[in-house]
Amino acid sequence: MRETDFISGFAKGLSVIEAFDAGNSRLSITDVARITGLERATARRCLLTLAELGYADYDGKFFTLSPRILRLGHSYLTSTPLPRLVQPFLDQLSEKTGESASASVLDGNEIVYIARASHKRVMSINLNPGSRLPAYCSSMGRVLLAALPEDEARRILKNSNRVANTPNTKTGIADLLDELHRVRAQGYAVIDQELEIGLCSIAIPVRNVRGTTVSAINVGTQAVRASVGEMIERYLPTMQSTRDTITSLLV
Amino acid sequence: MRETDFISGFAKGLSVIEAFDAGNSRLSITDVARITGLERATARRCLLTLAELGYADYDGKFFTLSPRILRLGHSYLTSTPLPRLVQPFLDQLSEKTGESASASVLDGNEIVYIARASHKRVMSINLNPGSRLPAYCSSMGRVLLAALPEDEARRILKNSNRVANTPNTKTGIADLLDELHRVRAQGYAVIDQELEIGLCSIAIPVRNVRGTTVSAINVGTQAVRASVGEMIERYLPTMQSTRDTITSLLV
């Protein structure tokens, strides 16, 4: 790509949108300049442009994102076939298992939920399409990392901020690579309270007919309701059959 | 705002993202130029910029959005206090009523879901935070329109593409304005299969301490499970108590 094929004003604007997050909901021009590293004048122009288009609100002092921003992410969910294809199967899976079922894809070091059938709240945080979790300590993340070439997976693990969320969390590169080997061999990943105490989940890859892993699906439950062995016994066969149906529908 | 405070390259880029939707998941440069009305050269630069930043994938012929795009919408959901605040209360509400509970805000002619606790699938389409429905024929839309000044509501109704989704759907401006009066007077809106046959819902406004309506919450169910009268009797008191708790937490 040539230098002139890149619209830096557009790229800067997008970084301004991403400057808003959990801890930063009401931002001044200076705040945005500091977070994004843009010049104050440029940050101001991006923010005023967002406000002019209705993507942000401005009270003269602080900017906040407006619900119109959701159109942007929603473009992906409605335009990509996979989320719409898997949703009904996750509903079925959740129905059959009596637990929450989800599908996700990899984006950098994180998994991104693309569809979900939540049966009942099991986690402290709420998960929706668009939600993100670190790949290294989630069942779907392990499955998706295991599908990558070894050095690619290692690179992502090294890049990840590997925090021990619980005493169970694996954080060592060697441990995690071992785990990925195991996942690759057995065809599924089980997380036993590595993300949050009391939370277990099991995930398997979804491959297209060419054998490429395009997504992962999982079932999550409370640790008190099922041991690791019980999860494999109870959920894995149903998940695999669901997965096979999905695969047959993927071009 | 001065002319030079608007970054047209940014605005054009955002319109390119929105060009992708349900019917348009894989778009060529020419497709995007046609949909957005941009010059082909401009559309191409926007698309290449998106691809360079990882927001889109390019196979040399077609562009598709990548899951990274979801960060943009997610910026809103995580940075705005309201969605995170209401979520646990929707969970409770769904638990108590045994039905799906949601919260939404108005964006133009549409309501946008900002949080949801889905108990079991009742609709043919799947609803998630970010999902949109026309305001004129949804219970939360009626509540949010009723909170606007009369002429503002009329303007939105006139702007809406008022389709009769079912034989029950009200599509006349006068009918709808009457309905808004009723909603305003009684403090709740009930939709009896106007959006989809078999689907009923009841919504109430959520106001902040200053009395401004900031959102609507609803409970939806299947028509066979509850008549309109039964919905009001069964769900309204619980909803109102949930709403009062939320209001007390809103600054």
Added chain:
DNA sequence: TGACATTTGTTCGTATATCGCACAAGATGT
């Protein structure tokens, strides 16, 4: 309270990057 320091927002001239057009090159279908 008033003077000073500091932070934040806005304006401006200029260097530079982007836009839109016209044309070239390539792909597709008949």
Added chain:
DNA sequence: ACATCTTGTGCGATATACGAACAAATGTCA
């Protein structure tokens, strides 16, 4: 092999970004 449609490129005109200077608001201390 031709017509048609799509994609890529070069260039002059124009719009944008930068950095600094200015203005306004906010905070600090005697």
